[in-house]
Amino acid sequence: MLSFVARRLLIAIPTLWAIITVCFFLMRAAPGGPFDGEAPVPPEILANLRAAYHLDKPVMQQYISYIADLAHGNFGPSFKYKDFTVTELIAQGFPISAQNGLSAILLAIFIGVPFGILAALRQNSASDYSIMGVAMTGIVVPSFVMAPILILIFAIGLKDTPFQLPAGTWEGGAIKHRILPVFCLSLVYIAYLARITRASMIEALRQNYVRTARAKGLPFRQVVVRHALKTALVPVVTFLGPGIAFLLTGSMVIETIFQLPGIGRYFVQGALNRDYTLVMGVTILSASLIILMNIVVDVVYGFLDPRVRYD
Amino acid sequence: MPILDIRNLNVRFATQDGEVSAVNDVSLSVEKGECLGIVGESGSGKSQTFMAAMGLLAANGRANGEILFDGANLVGASEDAFNTVRGNRMSMIFQDPMTSLTPHMKIGRQLAEVLVHHRGASVVEARIQSLAMLKRVQIPEAERRLDMYPHELSGGLRQRVMIAMALLCSPEVIIADEPTTALDVTVQAQILDIIHDVKERLKTAVVLITHDLGVVAGLADRVAVMYAGRIVEVGDVGSIFSDPRHPYTKGLLACTPRLDDARQGIMTTIQGQPPNLQRLPSGCSFHPRCSYAAERCANERPALEIYGQGRARACFKDLKAA
Ligand SMILES: Nc1ncnc2c1ncn2[C@@H]1O[C@H](COP(=O)(O)OP(=O)(O)OP(=O)(O)O)[C@@H](O)[C@H]1O
Ligand SMILES: [Mg+2]
Numbered sequence: 257m258l259s260f261v262a263r264r265l266l267i268a269i270p271t272l273w274a275i276i277t278v279c280f281f282l283m284r285a286a287p288g289g290p291f292d293g294e295a296p297v298p299p300e301i302l303a304n305l306r307a308a309y310h311l312d313k314p315v316m317q318q319y320i321s322y323i324a325d326l327a328h329g330n331f332g333p334s335f336k337y338k339d340f341t342v343t344e345l346i347a348q349g350f351p352i353s354a355q356n357g358l359s360a361i362l363l364a365i366f367i368g369v370p371f372g373i374l375a376a377l378r379q380n381s382a383s384d385y386s387i388m389g390v391a392m393t394g395i396v397v398p399s400f401v402m403a404p405i406l407i408l409i410f411a412i413g414l415k416d417t418p419f420q421l422p423a424g425t426w427e428g429g430a431i432k433h434r435i436l437p438v439f440c441l442s443l444v445y446i447a448y449l450a451r452i453t454r455a456s457m458i459e460a461l462r463q464n465y466v467r468t469a470r471a472k473g474l475p476f477r478q479v480v481v482r483h484a485l486k487t488a489l490v491p492v493v494t495f496l497g498p499g500i501a502f503l504l505t506g507s508m509v510i511e512t513i514f515q516l517p518g519i520g521r522y523f524v525q526g527a528l529n530r531d532y533t534l535v536m537g538v539t540i541l542s543a544s545l546i547i548l549m550n551i552v553v554d555v556v557y558g559f560l561d562p563r564v565r566y567d
Numbered sequence: 568m569p570i571l572d573i574r575n576l577n578v579r580f581a582t583q584d585g586e587v588s589a590v591n592d593v594s595l596s597v598e599k600g601e602c603l604g605i606v607g608e609s610g611s612g613k614s615q616t617f618m619a620a621m622g623l624l625a626a627n628g629r630a631n632g633e634i635l636f637d638g639a640n641l642v643g644a645s646e647d648a649f650n651t652v653r654g655n656r657m658s659m660i661f662q663d664p665m666t667s668l669t670p671h672m673k674i675g676r677q678l679a680e681v682l683v684h685h686r687g688a689s690v691v692e693a694r695i696q697s698l699a700m701l702k703r704v705q706i707p708e709a710e711r712r713l714d715m716y717p718h719e720l721s722g723g724l725r726q727r728v729m730i731a732m733a734l735l736c737s738p739e740v741i742i743a744d745e746p747t748t749a750l751d752v753t754v755q756a757q758i759l760d761i762i763h764d765v766k767e768r769l770k771t772a773v774v775l776i777t778h779d780l781g782v783v784a785g786l787a788d789r790v791a792v793m794y795a796g797r798i799v800e801v802g803d804v805g806s807i808f809s810d811p812r813h814p815y816t817k818g819l820l821a822c823t824p825r826l827d828d829a830r831q832g833i834m835t836t837i838q839g840q841p842p843n844l845q846r847l848p849s850g851c852s853f854h855p856r857c858s859y860a861a862e863r864c865a866n867e868r869p870a871l872e873i874y875g876q877g878r879a880r881a882c883f884k885d886l887k888a889a
Contacts, residue, residue, distance in 0.1 A: 379626075464666040471621055471661075472681050472732070473654035476646060482680070486671045561671055562716040 257558065260566035261551060268547045275543045276536065280322065283532050284315050290335035290530045309335065322536070331540075332533040336526075342537035346519060350541065352429065353506030353518035359438045361496070361503050364445035369492065371446075372453025376488075377480065379458060387450060394447030403440045403513045410436060424515045437514040441507060445499060452491050460488040486560045493560065497553035501545040505538070568638065569596035570739050570772050571620065571657070576632040576642075578615045578624065578796075585845045589615045589628075591796040594871075597740065600770040604787030604804065606780060606819065608841050612796035613776045617742045621659050622649035637739070655685040658733035662745040664725035668717035674728055675713030681735045700731040704761050723754035730761060734769075741765065742774040747782065759786060780823045784808060789877070792816045795842050795852035798871060802878035813880045814857045851882070859884045 291297055291305050306312045310321065325332055331342035375387040411423040427433050460466065461484050469483040470476070506520025519538060526534040558564045578590035590612040597603045605613045619630040620641060634641040636652060653659075661667045669677060678700070679693035688696065694713065701709035704727040717725055726746060733741055743762060747755035763786055766773045775787055783790055784804060791801040792815065800813035811817040818837040839856035842848055848855055854864035863883055871881045 464661065464663055465669040467623060468661065468667045468729075468732075469669065470623060471653055471659045472684070473650040473652070474680065474684055475650060478680075478684075482672070483669045563670060563718045 257555065257566050261555065264551045264554070268544075268551075271547060272540065272543060276323070276326070276540060277319075279536060279539050280319055281315070283530070283535055284318075286530065288530055290532060292530070309333070326540075331537045334531055334534045336529045336531040336534065342533045345522065345534065346537055346541060349506070349517060349519035349522065352516060353511070353520055354504045355429070356434060356438050356441060356516070356518065357500070357503035357506065359434065360442035360445065361500050363438065363442040364449050365496070367442075368446040368449025369453050372450040373457050373480070373485075373488075375450065375454040376457035376461065384454075388454065391447040391450040394443045395451075398509075399440055399444065399507065400509045400513065402443060403436075403510060406436055406440060407513075424513075426514075426516055437510050437516060440510050440514075441503060445503070448495065448499075449492060452495050453488065456491040457484065457488040460484040463487065490557065490560055493553055493556050497549040498546055501542060501549045504545055505542045569598050569635075570637055571774075572596040572633075572635040573616065573620065574633040574635065576616060576619060576630060576634060578612070578619050578628055578630050580625065581627045581629075582845075587844045588847065589796050589844060590619070590630075591847075592632075593793075593796070593798055595791055595798065595801075597772040597774055599739065599772050600766065601789065602766050602773040602775055602787045604783035604790040605774065605776045605793060606778065606783055606790060607793035609778070610841055610844070611793040613793055614744050616793075617659065617744065617774060617776065621653055621657065621742070622646070623659075654681055654733075654738075655736045656738050657740040657742070658736075658738045659742040659744065660726070660729050660733050660746050663749050664722050664729055665749065667729060668725055670717055672716075673713065674715055674717065674720070678713075678728070678732055678735060681732060685736050696735065697731070700735055701728070703734070704728075704731045705757075706731070722750055723757065726750060726754075726758055727761065730758070730765075734765065734771075737769065738771060740772045740774065742776070744776045745778065746775075748778065755782075762786065780808075780819060792819065795847060796844060797852065797881065798879075799853065799882070800878075800880040801871075802880075803876070806876065806878060812874075812878070812886045813882050814859050814884070814886065815853050816880075817886065859886070 289306075289311070290309075291302055297305070303312070310318060313321075322332065329343075331346070334340050334342050334345055337345060371387050371391075375384040378384050407423040410419065410421040414420045421436050422433050423436050425433055457480075461480075463484070466479060466484050469479045474482075505523075506516075506518040508520045508524045510516070511518045511520040519541075522534055522538050525531070526538060558566060573593060573595045576590055576593045577588070580587040580589055593612070593616055595603070595605075595616070605616070607613050615624070615628070618624050619628075620634050620636070622641065622644065624630060630642050632642060636657060641649065641652070668674070675694055675697060678697035679688075679690060682688040682693040682696055683690065686693075698709055698713060701712060706712055706724060706727050712720065712724070712728075717728075720728065726749075730746075741762075746762065747758050750758060759782060762773060762775070765771055766786075773786075775783065777783060787804050789801065789803050790807045791798050792807070792813065793799070794815050800807065800811065800816045807816065808820065811820055815837070822836055837856060842852055842855070848865075850863075850865045850867050851857070851860075851869055854860040857864065861883070867883075869881045869883050871879050873879045
C-alpha cells in the first residue's frame with residue numbers, strides 16, 4: 257500500500273504542473289490586468305508598476321520564472337495586497353478556513369450519516385419523509401439565503417436571551433463566534449450525506465449477505481452495523497473526498513457574510529482583481545488538496561472492501 | 568410429531584400493480600432425520616414458502632396460516648422470536664454462495680459470530696468450534712481459510728462454508744435452497760454428499776429445494792411438487808418417480824433427460840408458460856397447459872386428496888401408472 261501511495265504522489269506532480277500551466281495562461285489571456293483600477297493610472301506609473309512585477313516581459317518568460325520560483329517554494333508577491341506575499345496571505349487565512357471547514361465536515365458526518373441510516377431503516381415512514389424533506393430543503397436553499405435567516409434568528413431574534421449567537425465578528429476565533437458560520441457551512445453537507453447514506457444503506461440491506469446475516473439470527477442492529485454499514489459507506493467516502501477539499505479551502509459566501517478572515521474570498525476577489533499570483537496560489541492549494549483527498553479516498557476503499565487491490 | 572409443520576400457508580406480496588399470490592394454501596411437514604424434496608418450476612413458490620418459515624420475507628410480503636416449529640407457531644412472530652430459532656435451531660443455505668457471505672469480513676469471524684450470539688461462546692472457543700466444523704465439511708487447509716475473505720475462496724468452498732455456518736449450532740432443521748444450482752457438476756456432487764452425510768449422521772431434518780429431479784432422487788425421502796404456489800402432488804420419492812399421478816409431475820419427469828432412455832436425444836418440454844401469479848387461471852392453475860384438461864378443470868379447483876401410502880395429489884383425472 258505504501259508503494260501505491262508513493263506512486264500516486266509521483267503521478268500528482270505532472271497533474272499539478274498541468275493545472276498550473278493551464279491556469280497561468282488562462283489568467284494572462286483574460287482581458288484586463290491587475291492595475292486596471294477605477295481611476296486610470298498615468299501611463300508612466302503603469303509602465304513602472306508592470307516593470308516592477310515583470311509583467312513587461314514576454315508571457316513565456318514570465319511563465320518560466322514563475323515555475324522556477326515555485327520550485328523554490330516562492331509563490332510571489334500579491335498584486336493587490338501590496339505588502340504581502342501570497343504565501344503570507346495563505347498562511348494567515350488557510351488555518352482559519354481549514355479549522356472551520358474541518359468542524360463543518362465533522363458536524364456533517366456525525367449528523368448526516370446517522371440520519372441517513374435512520375431514514376433507510378425506516379424507509380417510506382413518516383420519519384424517513386421528514387428527514388428527507390429537511391435534507392432536500394438543505395440542498396435547495398443556497399447558503400446566501402440560509403446565512404441571513406440564521407443571523408436573523410440567532411443574532412437578532414434571540415438577542416438578550418441565552419441562545420443569542422454573535423454574527424459578523426471573529427474575535428480571534430472564539431468558539432461562540434464560529435458556531436453560526438460552521439453550522440451554515442455544514443448544512444448542505446449534512447443534507448447530502450443524509451441522502452447519500454440513505455440510498456446506499458437501502459442498497460446494502462438488499463444484498464444477499466445481509467439476508468444470510470439475518471438468517472443467522474443476529475439482532476438487526478448487529479446485521480446493520482457489522483454486515484451492511486461498510487458497504488453503505490463506500491459512496492459516502494466517495495462524496496467526502498472532494499467535499500473535504502472544498503470545505504477546507506473556505507467558502508466565499510460564508511466568509512463574506514460572517515466577515516471571517518479565511519481564504520475563501522481570495523478565490524473570487526483574486527480573479528476579479530486579476531491578482532495573478534494570488535489566484536495561482538489558491539488554485540495550487542485547492543488542486544493539491546483535491547489530489548490528496550482522492551488518494552486518501554482510494555486508501556479508505558481498501559479498508560471498506562478487501563477486494564480492492566493496490567496494484 | 569414433525570419438527571416443522573406448515574399448515575395452510577399463504578404468502579402474498581403487495582406490489583404496485585396488485586397482489587402477488589406466491590404461496591397458496593400450502594401444507595407440508597418434515598420429521599426429524601427426514602429429507603423432504605421440494606420441486607417445481609421457477610416462480611412456483613418454493614423459496615418463499617421457507618423464507619416465510621425463516622421470517623425472511625421481503626417487507627412487502629405477508630404470511631398467513633400456521634408454521635409450527637417444534638409446536639410453536641412462527642407466523643406473525645416477532646423478530647426477536649425468530650432470532651432465537653434462526654441460525655440456531657433452524658438454518659438456511661442459499662442458492663448463490665458467491666454473494667451470500669459478507670465480503671468485508673473474514674470467514675472465521677462470520678462463523679464465530681453465530682456461536683458467540685447463540686451459545687455465548689468466547690471468541691477463542693468459537694474459533695476452535697468453527698475450525699472443527701470447516702474440517703467436518705471437508706474444507707482443505709481449514710485453519711488458513713478462517714483468516715481469509717470470501718473472495719479468496721472458490722464457489723464450492725464458499726458453499727461449504729455456508730453449510731458449516733448452518734450446522735454450527737446443530738440445528739434440528741436445515742433448509743437448503745438450491746444449494747448446488749450455481750456450482751459446476753463435480754462440485755455439486757461433493758456438496759450433495761455433505762448434505763447426505765449431515766442427514767444420516769446428525770439426524771437433522773433437511774428440506775431440499777431444487778429444480779433438479781436428479782438431486783431429489785438421490786437425496787430425498789419424500790417429494791412435494793409445487794405449481795403456481797400450490798402443492799400438486801406429494802409422496803415418497805420412489806413412488807413419485809415410478810408412478811406420477813399428476814399431469815404436471817408426469818410432465819416434469821418427462822423433461823428430465825435420462826441416459827437409459829430409448830428416445831435419447833429427444834427433449835420433451837411442458838408446453839406453455841407458468842401462470843401469472845397476479846391473475847391465476849380459474850379452476851386448476853395447471854389446466855391451460857394440461858393435455859388431460861377437461862371442462863371441469865377450468866371451473867373447479869381440485870383439492871389435494873390423500874389416496875394411500877402417504878401420497879396425495881390435486882387432480883380430477885385418475886392417472887394410472889403408464
Ligand atoms: N418481494 C416480492 N414482491 C413481489 N413478488 C415477489 C417477491 N418475492 C417473490 N415474489 C414472487 O413470488 C413468486 C414465488 O417466488 P419463489 O422465490 O418462491 O419462487 P421459486 O419457486 O423459489 O423459484 P426459483 O426456482 O426461481 O427460485 C415469484 O413469482 C416471485 O416473483
Ligand atoms: Mg427459489
